[in-house]
Amino acid sequence: MELPRRSRGDELLRPEQLASLRMRLRQVAARHDLVTVIACAFDHRTRMLPFIYADTRMAPAGVRSIGSAMVDAGFPKTRIVLQQWNRRFKPSQMKLDGRVPDIFMVSSMGLHSDMCMEMIRDARRIDAAHRPLIIAGGPHAVYQPYELFSGNPADPTRADVVVTGEEYVLLNLLEVILSVRAEGESMRSAFYRARDGGALDEVPGLVYPRGDRDGIPDELVDTGIQRLLGNLDEMADSVHGYRLLESPSRRATLGSVAVAANRIRRLSPISSIVLTFGCKFACQYCPIPAYNQRQYRTKSSGRMAEEMWRLNKEYGLKYFFGADDNFFNSKERTLDIVQTLARAEFDGTPLRKKIRWHTEVTVHDTLQMKEHLPLIHDSGCRALWLGVEDMTATLVNKGQSVDKTQEAFKSLRDAGICPMPMMMHHDSQPLYSRGTNYGLINQINLLRKAGAVSLQVLMMTPSAGTKLFEQCFTTGQVFSRVGGIEVRPHMYDGNYVVASSHARPWHKQLNMLIGYASFYNPVWLAWNLLRKKTKVSQKAAGMQIVGMLGLIQTIRRTCTWSIRLAFGRIVRLTHPPTSAIPMRSVEGESASHAGFEGPIPITVKKGRVVRLPMAS
Ligand code: B12
Ligand code: SF4
Incomplete structure (x- = not known):
């Protein structure tokens, strides 16, 4: 299910609304002298093709934006810790400026959520009197905020609040908390007072807990879909964020200064x-x-x-x-x-x-820009990632076709821009098809001939917040366990076959490896080295080396999964994930971020939930 849309005309913040919030916070910031740590969750088991280099060598923009917003709002005592670089970091041992932080924030994509929950679990080991306010955000929080609140009394791990939006929502939340915070009071205590006073309900883009039984909240309150920032010029200067990064280390603690x-x-x-x-x-x-x-x-x-x-x-x-x-x-x-x-x-x-x-575009729009590609090159563009998915447009039609893809790739190469195709393998696509362009290998060959410099092949995998998400579960495509091994979030990266109706899903797993091997191999490395030297062909040779090394890693990580798919028993899920704790909107109606449209609406009478949705 997609995120619901706000009413027409009310999707965006008013012009200058973020800018003026930033100014208001700057006026009160000095009085509060907050210390904040922002962690980026990263599961190292996801390290393989096609992201093997970019995953750790590109400090993510999400946490940098949040850090920049904090500095800009007058809270410079902020540190960003990337689990990519600091895999042993333990929030329970963090101190910045000699203090346990007032706020611990954690950002995660869905596939890194095991690590995200582990960090929250560890932060909650700090004794309650000193524990920071724990705020979770990022793509996982946007689509599945309820997953950041455990429903298991044996492991009551949870954030204090989840932000389902961007910088504005966080700063708005801080403003509300600071407006009630007494001198010397902890941010956590001020947060819960603000909640109990109903002040959070005015901030769209939050999910917060209410009530407590054995450490598990009675309910989650969803304040609705955020208003988005329309004019991105109002974002804080991105230069700040880099200055906050923790240096890579093997320590569990934080360094005394950020990276130089x-x-x-x-x-x-x-x-x-x-x-x-x-x-x-x-x-x-x-x-x-x-x-x-x-x-x-x-x-x-x-x-x-x-x-x-x-x-x-x-x-x-x-x-x-x-x-x-x-x-x-x-x-x-x-x-x-x-x-x-x-x-x-x-x-x-x-x-x-x-x-x-470099950036991402579509084949259709590249052709619209064909005559301007030399100008685009002149502006500094050297590579574009194109969502080719399936060239025959059988799986998805966004205006691509074999001819159009070839035309777009040729035009890009002629302009000195590397075409980087992204493909999606799916149940009905064979490895090879005789006399047609349908097979995976057939399409990879076409892409190579058309001048592809790199290759991405991912298996079609259910993604939260999409039209197809629930249907993949209710039609029994999604695996729960294979050969006794539970499918964990890090496997939802498109590299593992975790959803398929194919009679032999291991074929799909092997097809991806064969597809990569047909593109990244010593023959094509030699061919790229020997052909006429252009900047694009040199880059293609470089990508062959990166691709072959990445492929070794991909084989190492996924081959046992292929064996389990071939010989193990596959147990399938019947429902999409849903909140283990009842969720409601501020008004007591169904929550915007509850995901699965459960059949039972929630009714609230005098502040008490009297009908609950089914918890899984
Ligand atoms: C660049 C990018 C990548 C890069 C990441 C490199 C890097 N280290 O930064 C690469 C190419 C490696 C990559 C790979 C993948 N990606 Co990617 N990627 C993106 C992309 C296009 C931009 C990310 C970005 O920088 N955004 C800009 C920042 C500012 O936005 P943001 O991260 O969302 O952060 C904002 C809010 O979320 C919030 N926020 C973020 N953190 C926090 C924390 C707190 C405490 C708070 C309060 C708020 C908050 O505030 C931020 C500022 O507005 C996004 C789509 C998009 N437009 O965002 C997809 C996206 C993040 N990727 C996605 C996915 C699924 C993947 C892959 C699994 C591939 C795939 N199957 O599609 C792999 C995973 C690789 C890995 N091992 O991690 C999904 C994540 C969905 C989800 N539910 O988690 C996204 C959202 C695309 C989508 N389908 O919608 N990706
Ligand atoms: S997958 Fe489709 S909808 Fe999503 S960004 Fe690409 S072209 Fe747009």
Whole structure:
């Protein structure tokens, strides 16, 4: 089920609403002198193709944005810990500036949620008198906030509050808490007082617990869908976030200072940067259009240029990856952006000489931009990731076809931009098809001939917040256990076959490996090295080496799963995940983030829940 849409015309914050909240917080910040730690959950079992390098060498933008927002709002005593770099970090031992933090925040994608819960569990080992306020956020919290509250009395791990939105929601929550906080009072105690006074109900984008029985809340209150920031220029300066990063270490504790500015470029050579959000397509397996409330949100082109320049100047960052859903979504906006980037000059140096940028687009929109690709190259773009999915458009049709894909790839290569296809393997696609373009290998060959520089093949996997999510479970496609092993969140990365109606799902698992091996191998490395030398062909040779190393890791991680799929008993789920604790909206109606549309609505009388939804 997709996230519900706010009423038309009320999807976005008012202009300047975030900017003025930032200013108000700055006025009260000094009085509160908060110490905050923001952790990014990362499960190292997910390290394999196609993300093997980007997963740890690109400090995630989500936690950096939250850190930047904290500094900008007047709370500079903030540290960002990436589990990517600090896998032994223990929140129970964290101290910053000699103090146990006032707030511990944790950000997670769905597939890293085991690690996220482990960090929350550990933070709760801090004795109640000193325990920080625990706030969870990030993509997992957006789509499945209820999963951050355990319903198991033997393990009552939970956040104090989950933010299902972006910076504005967090800052709004802080403003509300600080407005009731007494001098010397802990943030946790102030939070619960604000909750009991009903103040949180005015902040759309929260899920918080009420009541307590054996450590498990009686209910979760969902304050609804956030209002989104429309003008991304109102975001805090992204330069702040990098200064807050904890240096990589094997310690459980935090260092006395954050990472030095001159080490950032080596540790995180790729800088993910917010440029635009949203996409005009409506693929059934994708949560992005609904998350964005069907809005297309952007920064001004001037701000983008300035931000890249400043990140380059401060930290030497040269390679940028746009956190875009579909950068070419609007032709007019794209042209404005690339023209600005191509012309921008700072201190007498053209920006395009200092930076290289990359992002995600669609085949359809690339063809719309065909004649402008040389300009896009001039603006510093060197590679574009394209959601080709299935070239024959059998699985999903977003305007792609074999001819169009080939045309788009050729145009990109001619312009000096590397085409990086992303494919989706699915039950009805064979490994090879005779005389058609339907098979996986057939399509990989076509993509290689068309000039693909890298390859991504992921298995179609249910994704929370999509139209197809619930249906995958109710039709019995999703595995619960295979050969006695439970399917855990880290396996929902598209590399493991965890949902399939195929009679032999192990075929699907092997197909992906064979597909990768047919693309990344010594023959194609040699071919790329020997063919006419262009910048794109040199990059293709480099990608072959990365791909072969990544493939070894992928085989190592997934081969036992193939064996289990082949010989083990497959137990399937019958329902989608749902909250183990009753959830309701502020008004006592069904909650916006409850996910599965349970048949039983909740009724609240005099503040007490009298009818509960089924808990799983
Ligand atoms: C860049 C990107 C990547 C990069 C990540 C590199 C990196 N280290 O940053 C790469 C290419 C490696 C990648 C890989 C994958 N990705 Co990815 N990726 C993105 C993308 C396009 C941008 C992420 C980003 O930087 N956003 C910008 C920041 C500012 O936004 P944000 O992270 O959402 O954070 C905001 C809020 O969530 C919130 N917030 C975040 N953290 C916190 C914490 C607290 C305490 C609070 C209060 C708020 C808060 O505030 C932030 C600021 O507004 C997003 C889609 C998108 N547009 O966001 C998908 C996305 C994050 N990826 C997704 C997925 C599923 C994957 C993969 C599993 C591949 C796949 N099957 O699709 C792999 C996983 C790899 C791995 N091992 O981790 C999903 C996650 C869905 C989910 N439920 O978790 C997303 C959301 C796309 C989607 N389908 O909707 N990805
Ligand atoms: S084109 Fe990409 S971002 Fe847009 S809806 Fe489809 S999968 Fe999602």
